[in-house]
Amino acid sequence: MLRRFASAIDAMLEKRFPERRLFLRSDTDTRFIRLKPATQLMVAACGAAVVAWAIIATAVLFMDSIGSGNFREQAKRDQENYQLRLNTLSDERDQRSAEALAAQERFTAALDQISLMQSQLLTSETRRRELETGIEVIQSTLRRTMKERDKARDELAAATADADAYVESAVAQDLNTDGVESIVDALAETAAERDAMFVQAREAVELADAMELELKLLEEMNDQIFTQLEDAMTVSVEPLEKMFASAGLSTDSLLEEVRRGYSGLGGPMTPMSVTTSGGELSPDMKRANALLNQLDRLNMYRIAAETTPFAEPYRSAVRYTSGFGMRWGRMHKGADFAGPHGTDIFATADGVVIHAGWSSGYGKLIKIRHAHGIETRYAHLAKFRVQKGDRVSRGQHIGDMGNTGRSTGTHLHYEVRINGRAVNPMKFIKAARNVF
Missing domain, CATH: 2.70.70.10 (Glucose Permease (Domain IIA))
Structure with missing residues (x-):
């Protein structure tokens, strides 16, 4: 059965692949191999398959070579872009670091200026208290001098009236000349004491005017110091508040927590609550208390910044x-x-x-x-x-x-x-x- 099938196939392929014989000759003998049409077809198919495989493999290798070259070029370009980006980020980081150092120096300078202004404020406040005390003493002395002057005037008027009455009585009684001269001497001495009191009163008034002028100059200087301190507080506190807000933190809760942890009182940051006269706070005292409160707020911000991870x-x-x-x-x-x-x-x-x-x-x-x-x-x-x-x-x-x-x-x-x-x-x- 198989032979018949093979013979039928050979008969069909005879026209395309006629039977061939391959002779193998040696020195003593000659042999041949018969190549039937089916065998020739199989050999041709295998050869075509090998050629096709070689063509496909060559094409694949060629395409892979082209693709790998493009990939290397792309990778090289990506690496150059990445390196350029790294250099840009490095420059930005260095610039930010320089800006941070400059800002830190400005912040430190502002704190030093605030400390100096605070010392000047406390010194001027002490000087103002001394001037208030001196003015009160001068005013008390002036009031006492004026009372003594008025008393001397009253005594002079009474003595003048008594002298006039005495002179009239002496003239009426024909007194001797020595009595009249003693009365005239007493009147001259009283007039001299009155003139001396007038001079003392005028000097006291001039001294009071000079003290008042000095007090006004001191108040103007205090106003300038207060203005500079208030501006410095604004410049120092606002960036800190913005920093905490940018980090998403509540400044009120932060300050309250710092205030609970640092609740000791006393020292230069304690608000001033009394004056030399024992009355209500003066406008300067209220302004000084407001500045001290702002300094205290700035100090609490500093403590909060040290305990918050901003670095x-x-x-x-x-x-x-x-x-x-x-x-x-x-x-x-x-x-x-x-x-x-x-x-x-x-x-x-x-x-x-x-x-x-x-x-x-x-x-x-x-x-x-x-x-x-x-x-x-x-x-x-x-x-x-x-x-x-x-x-x-x-x-x-x-x-x-x-x-x-x-x-x-x-x-x-x-x-x-x-x-x-x-x-x-x-x-x-x-x-x-x-x-x-």
């Missing part, structure tokens, strides 16, 4: 690699900064270390509890510089950058949490750039 956790050159928000379908609760292995990491505010150890995907992790319900986290560290329970200050070296935990490269994962809820840490860093 950057690094000082070396780093690269911002990932921000706060959704990433690859998961919530990224902090910001990532890449840098060389071992880069110093610093505390961003005063606080207490509540954790310094290994923590699952975080690797080597430091947690610091600050005031106002704020907590900061520093993850993937290579080395700890503090331990649990340590009290740290803003800018203190707490660890080294590493690649521990679930990390793809050396970097710092930095988090800020308020009452346990993660917030964007860049809000604090950017808000502080306008002030420090």
Whole structure:
């Protein structure tokens, strides 16, 4: 059956592929191989398949070569663009750092000026009190002198009346000349005492006028000092309020918490509540109290700023690699900064270390509890510089950058949490750039 089928196929292919014989000759013998039409068809098909495969493989290699060349060019262009972007970000970071240093110097100069003005204010207030006391003494002396002058006038009038009566009586009784001369001497002495009292009264009035002029000049100088201090307070307090507002913090609640923690009284910041006369506060005293309240508010802002993470956790050159928000379908609760292995990491505010150890995907992790319900986290560290329970200050070296935990490269994962809820840490860093 199979032979018949094969014979039928050979008969069909005979016209296209006639039977051929392949002779193999040796020195002593000659042999041949019969190539039937079906065999020739199979050999031709295999050859065509090999040629087709070679053509397809060549085309694939050629296309792959062209595609890889384009990919390398594209990768090179992307790398150049990326490097250009990194250089731009580095320049912006350096510019921001320079602006932050300049702002810090301006803030320090403003605080020094405020301290100097406060000393001048307290000195002028002491001088004003001394002048008030001196004016009261002068006024008291002037009133006593005027009373003595009026009394002397009354005594002079009475003596003059008595002398006139006595002269009339003496003339009537034909008195001797010695009695009249004694009366004239007494009248001359009384007139001299009256003139001396008039001179003393005039000198007291002139002294009072001079003291009044000096008091007016002092009041004008106090007004200038008050104006400068009020302007300085406005320039110093408003940026701090804007900084806290930009970070999403309530200034009222922050100041209330600082006020509870720092409730001691006394010293130059204590409001003045009495005057030398024991009456109501004068306008200058009220103005001074308002300035002292603003100075106290500025001081509380300074304390709140020291205990709030407005500083950057690094000082070396780093690269911002990932921000706060959704990433690859998961919530990224902090910001990532890449840098060389071992880069110093610093505390961003005063606080207490509540954790310094290994923590699952975080690797080597430091947690610091600050005031106002704020907590900061520093993850993937290579080395700890503090331990649990340590009290740290803003800018203190707490660890080294590493690649521990679930990390793809050396970097710092930095988090800020308020009452346990993660917030964007860049809000604090950017808000502080306008002030420090």
